[in-house]
Structure formats: C-alpha cells, structure tokens
Amino acid sequence: MRLWRRELWRLVLLAGLGLLTGWPLGAPGAGLALGLALCLGYHLYQLRALHRWITHDSQSEPPAAAGLWGDLMDRLYRYQKGQRLTQKRLLDTLRRIQESSEAMRDSVVMLDRHGDLEWWNSAAEQMLGLKPALDRGHHITNLLRDPRFVDYFHRRDYREPLTLASPIDERRVLQFQITLYGDDERLLMARDITRLHRLEEMRRDFVANVSHELRTPLTVLSGYLETYADQAELMPPRLARGLASMQEQTTRMQNLVADLLLLSRLEIDRGGADHAALDMAALLEAVRRDAEALSGGRHVIAVELREPRALVGSEQEIRSALSNLAFNAVRYTPEGSHITLSWRPAAEHGACLEVIDDGEGIDPVHLPRLTERFYRVDKGRSAATGGTGLGLAIVKHVLLRHDARLEIDSRPRQGATFRGLFPAARLTEATAG
Ligand code: ADP
Numbered sequence: 001m002r003l004w005r006r007e008l009w010r011l012v013l014l015a016g017l018g019l020l021t022g023w024p025l026g027a028p029g030a031g032l033a034l035g036l037a038l039c040l041g042y043h044l045y046q047l048r049a050l051h052r053w054i055t056h057d058s059q060s061e062p063p064a065a066a067g068l069w070g071d072l073m074d075r076l077y078r079y080q081k082g083q084r085l086t087q088k089r090l091l092d093t094l095r096r097i098q099e100s101s102e103a104m105r106d107s108v109v110m111l112d113r114h115g116d117l118e119w120w121n122s123a124a125e126q127m128l129g130l131k132p133a134l135d136r137g138h139h140i141t142n143l144l145r146d147p148r149f150v151d152y153f154h155r156r157d158y159r160e161p162l163t164l165a166s167p168i169d170e171r172r173v174l175q176f177q178i179t180l181y182g183d184d185e186r187l188l189m190a191r192d193i194t195r196l197h198r199l200e201e202m203r204r205d206f207v208a209n210v211s212h213e214l215r216t217p218l219t220v221l222s223g224y225l226e227t228y229a230d231q232a233e234l235m236p237p238r239l240a241r242g243l244a245s246m247q248e249q250t251t252r253m254q255n256l257v258a259d260l261l262l263l264s265r266l267e268i269d270r271g272g273a274d275h276a277a278l279d280m281a282a283l284l285e286a287v288r289r290d291a292e293a294l295s296g297g298r299h300v301i302a303v304e305l306r307e308p309r310a311l312v313g314s315e316q317e318i319r320s321a322l323s324n325l326a327f328n329a330v331r332y333t334p335e336g337s338h339i340t341l342s343w344r345p346a347a348e349h350g351a352c353l354e355v356i357d358d359g360e361g362i363d364p365v366h367l368p369r370l371t372e373r374f375y376r377v378d379k380g381r382s383a384a385t386g387g388t389g390l391g392l393a394i395v396k397h398v399l400l401r402h403d404a405r406l407e408i409d410s411r412p413r414q415g416a417t418f419r420g421l422f423p424a425a426r427l428t429e430a431t432a433g
Helices: 002-022 028-056 067-103 122-128 147-155 194-230 237-268 280-295 315-331 364-369 379-385 391-401
Strands: 107-111 117-120 162-165 173-181 185-192 275-277 300-305 310-314 338-345 351-357 405-410 416-422
Touching: 002 028, 002 067, 028 067, 107 122, 117 122, 122 185, 147 162, 147 173, 194 237, 237 391, 280 300, 280 315, 280 338, 310 315, 315 338, 315 351, 315 391, 315 416, 364 405, 391 405, 391 416
Parallel strands: 300 338
Antiparallel strands: 107 117, 107 185, 162 173, 173 185, 275 310, 338 351, 351 416, 405 416
C-alpha cells in the first residue's frame, strides 16, 4: 500500500512540476503533458528492464530499481529461486528413482492410462526386448503379443502373477505382475524365474518318475501276495495275519502311487483335450453309487440336481474330484450321517458342485492347510481310513484346471461342505445325451 502511494505521489509530483514550469511560459497544458510523459517514460523504462531481465537472464539478480518496480522484481526473483529449488529437488528424486530402478535386476515398465509405454529400465530391454528409440509411446500389447498376456492385461485382475516365456528368448521364463496406480496408470514388473521353474520341473519329474518306477514292483508284490492269500488257510495263523497286513499296506502304497501319478499328470499336462459337456445327473448318480458301496449302507447318500446347465470339462477329472470328496465324506463321518452330492446355481450365473455332510466337521484352524499334500487333521485316523493324504490336493488341482475354486465351510460338530465354484463361462445349456 505504501509503495502504491509513493508511485501515486511520483505521478502527482511530475504532473505538478510540469504544470508549474509551463504556467509562466503560458503553456500549462504542455507542461502537464511533459510531466506525465516523463512519468510514463520512467515506467516504460522499468518495464523494458523487467522484460529484458526475464527474457535474457532471469537467473541473475534483477536490475536495481526503486519503489513498486523494485519490489515486483525482488518478489519475482525470490519466487523463481524457490521454483528452481523445488524443481531441482524433484529432478534429484526422479533421478534417484530411475537409478534405483536401473540397478534392479527385475524389469520395471511404466505404462500410461491407455497402456502405452512411458518409461522402462535396462533390465526390461534385455528381458522383453524393448527398444528406447522405437518403442516409447507404443501400446504394451503390440510388443508383448502372447494371447495369455493380452488377456491378463485387459482382465484388470492382477492379484495373481502371470508366468510366460520371454518374448525374445523362449528358454527364459518370466513372471509378470501388474500394479494399478495414480490415474489408472500401470506398473509392469517382470522377474526372471527360469532357475526356480527348472527346479520345480525337476521336482515334478522326479516325483512322476519315482511313482512310475514304483508301480511295477508294487504290482508284482501285490500279485504274489494275492496268490499266497489264496493259500492262507494252509498257513499258521500268525503268518496269515502278517500276510493280510502286507496286502493291506501294498494296496495303500498302490493307491498312493496312483494318486501321486494323477497329481503329476494334472501338474504337467495342460489339459483341455478331453473337455466336453458333462451329463451331470449321470455323473452324480455314478459317484453316489460308488460312495454307497464304500459306505456299505452306513450312510444316507442323496443327489440334488437344481442346475439345468451342464459343466464343460473333463469327465475323468471331475469324476475323480467328486469321488474324492464323496469318499472323504463317507470316511470321516460317523455311521448314520447324511451326505448330499449337489449341482446347483451359484452367484454371478455360475454353478457349484457340492458335497455336504452332517458329520463331525473340521476345526477352522485346519481349513487353510487342508488342501496341502499329506496334511491331515488326525494323522492316526486318516491312515486307518485308507486315505493317501492327496485327495484334496487332487480336488484343488482339478478345479483350478476348470477355472473353478474350492471353498470349504465347516465347524466342529456341524458337518462340512466342500464346494467347487465354476464360472458361467464353464457352463453350457446343452446337456450331453
Ligand atoms: P486323506 O487321504 O487323509 O483323506 P485328503 O486330502 O482327502 O486326505 O483330506 C485331508 C484331511 O481333511 C483328512 O485327513 C481329514 O481329516 C479331513 N477331511 C476331509 N474331508 C472331510 C470331511 N468330509 N469331514 C471331516 N474331515 C474331512
């Protein structure tokens, strides 16, 4: 305010001086105009100095000026200095982020809201073959064209990572993970898991080979044991008891080997070749009959069919999963329990395959680990029932291969429900004849 008043006084003073000088000469108007022109000249001069300073050398100190102009220039100078400092700090942070991303062995790719490439580190150049000069601004799916990646990218459900071969080197296995951030932008990370993948492959092959190799000696053993068992009445009772126990254990080992081989097959081959619309009524009825045979009349087993659509899948695999659940229900529930095999509609137009029992149920602490291989709630009891410890692991794998997930609801003494939830895409109106 004070500065404004000073400028006003300057104007009045120059105008007054001009008037007073012009008056004795008989030209007060010309004197006034001269005073105002001087004032205007002064302001124009300062404006020019400001313009020059801003356009040519705004980083240096502003030109010396008094009053309002001096204050204006000082403020502009301070503001610019502050801005430069903030900019420098931001650039430093950005440089540090880029340097740390550069140092990472994983690929980091920043995508804008349309999915176009914005920035990536050098690991991404080596793993994904991105070229700085050519690829900036291109859509990511133009460069990573594998249909599984394109599907993963558009699905926008990035909870699980995606494993694929590198687009430039088939032998390298990469794990992709996308994170959404900011204004719908995406951060794509890719990690080289070739070594881990190899190890996993070796483990699977080893289990598959060992199981396969065990099959023949076990068949021979069981064959001889059967022959001897036919002559059991000729043996002393102590030997006959031993023979029965050997037969029982050989059968257990055969079941174990069969389940291990089935699990290996489920893990190794991709499946899908034998998928067809399944006759759910016939399938449920067949499994019910098998379960009834296992139960020997000790349980009440029913079938409930409320979903008219058929499941598209592998008959052999679905039957194996459903049998495992039904046999578990028979084995782990007391006499007189009710067991229901059900095929019914589920949320979001999907359907679910359920095995419900009203037996003793399972303590919730066991539920998260129940599908692990060889995990048992009660070790002694499971062995006695003849289970291999792989039943639920098989169920989980079969469901995964059918885009379904396994849900287990159970509380002690309130029965158990094992539910496979299938998405609508897995169902068809046409039932198999
Ligand atoms: P197992 O060969 O031991 O049956 P599974 O993987 O099929 O192996 O089952 C794991 C464990 O889950 C079993 O040992 C059993 O304790 C428990 N379980 C499975 N189904 C039921 C059920 N219907 N009721 C109670 N417990 C169950």
